[in-house]
Amino acid sequence: MKLDRRQFANLGAASVAGLLSQKLWAEQTRVAASAENFYFAMIADTHIIDTFYVKGSENGVEDNTTILQTTDHLTFTRSVINAIKLPNGQTVERTFLVGDVFHNYPSPDYDFYFKNRTRLDNAADLLAGFNMPVHAGWGNHDYEGNPTRGITREFSHRLFEAKFKAKPYYAIDYKGFRFLHLNNFLGSTWDEKGDPRARQYGSLGEEQLNWAEAQLHDRKPTLVFVHYPLWVVRPTEVQDYGLHPLLRKYQDNIQIIISGHWHKWIDFAHTYGAQHTVMGSTRYDQNSFMLMQADPRKGTVRWVDSTRPLWSTHYATPYKQS
Structure with missing residues (x-):
């Protein structure tokens, strides 16, 4: 033709x-x-240090070894998360850090942190290298463990906000989901004039509990992040009012509760209402992170790489791009 x-x-x-x-x-x-659908990642317990850190300050060989590897580990974790390619060309859109961003304070002098490059600056730069926003929460090492040094909560809150642009607790609303960074260091167990032995337990304080209930009362699909595992967070603080009853009350709209602190993968299943997972630490294992998929139409979240953790250990198998 x-x-x-x-x-x-x-x-x-x-x-x-x-x-x-x-x-x-x-x-x-x-x-x-x-x-x-969109994807986000979870990391915990990065424990970044600096040149002011005194080597040999930890307990035992493993702790003293891994604390010197925290920057390398987080750099590796960041490179993996940045490189993740998902269906339809999607990438990870948010990363959430569940506390212990850096490891203790090198000085009780506020100006010291602006005259010197410290572990807070190192951590801030590492987080800025992610290809997506990173939302950091609070861990016990982000506060001063020794009250006699004069580093108050207010000192920590002011410095943390200056370096990481984050409040002591806050909510992020994104594509129909609510992400709650709670702070279990603001209640009576962490009172600066109280018994230091009580600090092994977390508590939120009535003001934060009221704020948390207001956030949960909106009934948005919600993810809750709190550094201490719920096993060591005071169940109630004001008569029968506390975090545990709140989480059970709103368990239908809470998708998952994620903690760190223990540096090991622990599955509490639905002990506290919604699924409660304690995640491993990048300090001990560069493969310790979680990749999550959120479905705004259904209001649900799925843990994509849930087969990687080696439960009850520090470790996870390497992430493999599918």
């Missing part, structure tokens, strides 16, 4: 139009899929 110039031109135009339609359809499909 022979085609004249006009027929050939019409055929070319039709082919181009068809190709454009296919590309538009593919792009619309990609955008629709992206709107339906």
